[in-house]
Amino acid sequence: MPPRPVGLAQRGASPAExxxxxxxxxxxVPPAPIGKPAQQGQQVAVVAVARSxxxxxxxxxxxxxxxxxxxxxxxxxxxVSSPDRFVFHGQKIRLVGIEVPDIKxxxxxxxxxxxxxxxxRVRAFLDSGPFELRTWQGNDxxxxxxxxxxxxxxxxxLSEILVRDGLAHKPGASGGWCG
Numbered sequence: 001m002p003p004r005p006v007g008l009a010q011r012g013a014s015p016a017e018x019x020x021x022x023x024x025x026x027x028x029v030p031p032a033p034i035g036k037p038a039q040q041g042q043q044v045a046v047v048a049v050a051r052s053x054x055x056x057x058x059x060x061x062x063x064x065x066x067x068x069x070x071x072x073x074x075x076x077x078x079x080v081s082s083p084d085r086f087v088f089h090g091q092k093i094r095l096v097g098i099e100v101p102d103i104k105x106x107x108x109x110x111x112x113x114x115x116x117x118x119x120x121r122v123r124a125f126l127d128s129g130p131f132e133l134r135t136w137q138g139n140d141x142x143x144x145x146x147x148x149x150x151x152x153x154x155x156x157x158l159s160e161i162l163v164r165d166g167l168a169h170k171p172g173a174s175g176g177w178c179g
Contacts, residue, residue: 061149064088065130068123078126083118083168085146086126088133094146095122096136097159098168101177111177118167125151125158 071079071087080086083100086093103115125131136148151158162168169175 061133061135063130063132066126068126070119070123080119080123080126083115083122083162086122092146093133093149093151094143095159095162096148096150097157097170098162099171099173100162100168106177108178110179114167114177118162121162121165121167122158125153125161129153131158 066078066088068086069079071081076087077090078086078088082103084095084098100118101111101115103112103119106112106115131151131153134150134152136150141148159168163170
């Protein structure tokens, strides 16, 4: 049996039908990369992370580039585990300055969908080129086993992007995910 066409536009439908079909499939299109990737000839510093005996001031701060996966699906060294947490070179990182929907125990379908979208957005950001990890207010302490970091690219904070896209809230903001 030959494969079926994916959309109405491939079957010769009218422009109105094709536009309607495109609106139904727009959610599966990945987001555009954020920031500009390194230009040809421009070097990106990739800093190695010491796994033991690292100093507090140099641990996971600098410019990095890596390929990320969703935790539990493949390689576990560089993976996104939730909308505000990821593992990088074996170190657990938590984004600062945001509250995100709970992906493990969502209270409703809307929260589950937002959490999944946010998790994929974090992965897309981390995968789309060099990014910087900055210590949060000079604090290198761990909270629940995660190092608190601000992730930026070209001056744009990942936390701010998630808030702008409606995938996270600032701490203390009113409104939930379910209603």
